[in-house]
Structure formats: C-alpha cells, structure tokens
Amino acid sequence: MRIRANAAAFSGALARTAQLPLVLVLFAAAGWTVTGCDPVTEARARQVADAWDGSEAARAWRKGYHPIGEAVELPEGAFRNVSDKRAYGARNFTLRGQLPAASGKNGRVKWESGGSLTLPLMEARQAYEAVARGSNNGPHLTVTGAKLGEMTLSTSRGPATVPAWLFTLDGYDTPLKLAAVRPSKPLTPPVKPVAEGLSDMQQVRIARDGRSVTVLAGHGACDDGPVVDVLETSESVVLSASVVGTKEGPCTADLLLERVTVKLSRPLGDRVLLDAVTGRPVP
Known part of the structure; x- marks a missing residue:
C-alpha cells in the first residue's frame, strides 16, 4: 500500500512539535530508497512482522509501560x-x-x-x-x-x-x-536493523479511533517527496519510509518534512507499531 504526503513541507518541526496533532517524526533512510510496494520493502516489513509476532519481546512490550505519546x-x-x-x-x-x-x-x-x-x-x-x-x-x-x-x-x-x-x-x-514515571526498560528486538540507512521515529500520536497515524516524513530537495508503506498483521503494524522520484538541478543537503497520513484497516489496539528499518517499536 502506498500513501503519499498530503501537506506542504514542514519547517521548524522541533518548535511546533507540541502543537501538532497525531504526529510521528520519521526520517526516511538516505541509503534505503526502495519505494511503494517494492518487493524488497515488502520482504523487510514481513521479516520484521514475522520476528515480532508471538515473540517474547512482544509479550514484554504489552505488559510494560511504553509511552507512544507526548510525555x-x-x-x-x-x-x-x-x-x-x-x-x-x-x-x-x-x-x-x-x-x-x-x-x-x-x-x-x-x-x-x-x-x-x-x-x-x-x-x-x-x-x-x-x-x-x-x-x-x-x-x-x-x-x-x-x-x-x-x-x-x-x-x-x-x-x-x-x-x-x-x-x-x-x-x-x-x-x-x-x-512522573519512567518507561519500562527498552526491549531487545528479535530482528536486527538493516545494514544500510537510518530511520529515526519520534513523537508518536495515534488518532483517537486508532485507525490512522499521521507522520512527518523526511525527504531531500531533489526528489518528489516521501512515501510511507504499511504492513498490518494481527499483532503488529510495520511502517516503512522511503522517497520517490528525482529532480534535475543542484541539490542542497536540507532535510524537508511533509505530513503523511497512514490509514489502517482496523484500529491499532495493542498491536506493536514497528519501524521496518530498525526493527524496533516506534519510541
């Protein structure tokens, strides 16, 4: 499933974080540029879901205190x-x-x-x-x-x-x-991160009905924008970020951010929200 960005580039993200509804900051991997429903993306997302579903890490995640919203x-x-x-x-x-x-x-x-x-x-x-x-x-x-x-x-x-x-x-x-209480200790994920690229997810907020997650997706000045793919199972939801297209001309090193809304087939519930690149729960 491919979900395109639905708003203009976002600047001053840190200063505005507290005012943004349903926000998850998601920096797309510079070296991990698979897009849309590319088999590599799907294979990695499936690998992460298969490793987590039914795992001891998932059971510990559901028993502990792990905030996914603003503290x-x-x-x-x-x-x-x-x-x-x-x-x-x-x-x-x-x-x-x-x-x-x-x-x-x-x-x-x-x-x-x-x-x-x-x-x-x-x-x-x-x-x-x-x-x-x-x-x-x-x-x-x-x-x-x-x-x-x-x-x-x-x-x-x-x-x-x-x-x-x-x-x-x-x-x-x-x-x-x-x-006033700290989260439970971080879990050891049952799957290793991908060798290339880096994905950093922060500021998670889920829609009240649990049926969508809105993210800030990172991309560069010489592409057509970010894409966020989602793989859902009965126990997990895996998000994969990438960019699409290229543009001619000189490129800057700026990181641009756009809002992307990820629609889920059913409420997130107690399913683990995962990052396909790191193989970890979204912080």
Whole structure:
C-alpha cells in the first residue's frame, strides 16, 4: 500500500512539535530508497512482522509501560504570546521557588482497558531538568512551583492515566504537565536493523479511533517527496519510509518534512507499531 504526503513541507518541526496533532517524526533512510510496494520493502516489513509476532519481546512490550505519546501536556491555550512559544520551543525555563521531593515513592499507571502497573516516581527536580534543557539568552518561561497529579497519554497498551508533575507557570492558569514515571526498560528486538540507512521515529500520536497515524516524513530537495508503506498483521503494524522520484538541478543537503497520513484497516489496539528499518517499536 502506498500513501503519499498530503501537506506542504514542514519547517521548524522541533518548535511546533507540541502543537501538532497525531504526529510521528520519521526520517526516511538516505541509503534505503526502495519505494511503494517494492518487493524488497515488502520482504523487510514481513521479516520484521514475522520476528515480532508471538515473540517474547512482544509479550514484554504489552505488559510494560511504553509511552507512544507526548510525555508533556501544555497549559490550556498555550501559548499566550510569541515569546512564550519561542521559549518553549527552545526549552528555556527559569525556576522561581521550591520543588517538592518524592524520594522512595511509587506511582501507579492505570490503563483504560484495565490493568495497572506500579513504578518508582521521578523527582520533580529530575522532571524539571528533563524539560528545561535550553541555555540561550532568549525568552524564558518561569516555573513557580509543582505538585503531584495525573495526566493521560497514549501507550503501547492504549490510553493510560499516569502520575505527573504539574508545574505552575507564571502567567498561566493551568499547569504544564510532565509524566512522573519512567518507561519500562527498552526491549531487545528479535530482528536486527538493516545494514544500510537510518530511520529515526519520534513523537508518536495515534488518532483517537486508532485507525490512522499521521507522520512527518523526511525527504531531500531533489526528489518528489516521501512515501510511507504499511504492513498490518494481527499483532503488529510495520511502517516503512522511503522517497520517490528525482529532480534535475543542484541539490542542497536540507532535510524537508511533509505530513503523511497512514490509514489502517482496523484500529491499532495493542498491536506493536514497528519501524521496518530498525526493527524496533516506534519510541
């Protein structure tokens, strides 16, 4: 199945990530240029699906806590001005006040479909430092305090309510939320990555009905754009990214991004969403 890009090239992706609905950043492999329903693409996707379906890794994936959605939830109506938007895009924060401790405490992840998992809580300071990574002299957002609460995000087992640190931001009525528990340890995939190329998938969000995934697909300045193929089984969904066509003339080294919507034959459910190039679950 071939699915073509359906929007113009996307720039400033990092700064806008928090505002994009249903986004998965997917950089197509420069050296892995099979396209459409090419047999090589299909063979690799089938290899990945066959290795994962029924595997111990897949069982562990379904038992653990593996977020596939944003671990950050912005305040309602964010942002109030361009400066605050720029500050968040650059991850520029300042701390004014004390942050609470949660030493030795545990939190419980609760799935809408049933079941729960108890995990150690992250300290508020650790959570703050995870999001406050900026260091330039531009605009800043000011954190004035934090308390423990909850948030909902997408996981490998469907939507879940997770413990979250609720950071109070100066000038905002609602908090910035950040998940307060770390994901389960990474799994060892049952299949090796392909020898050529590199595929990097990030920022996964699935449509509420589970029937589509929208991605940002990378391509170059001298091609006709990205293609995302999908192979579905009863236990997995394998995505393959590539580019099609060539254009005459000088080429730049720019990475261009376009939105691509991948339609599924049925809701994703608890099937594992996989990257055909790496053979790993999408982070």
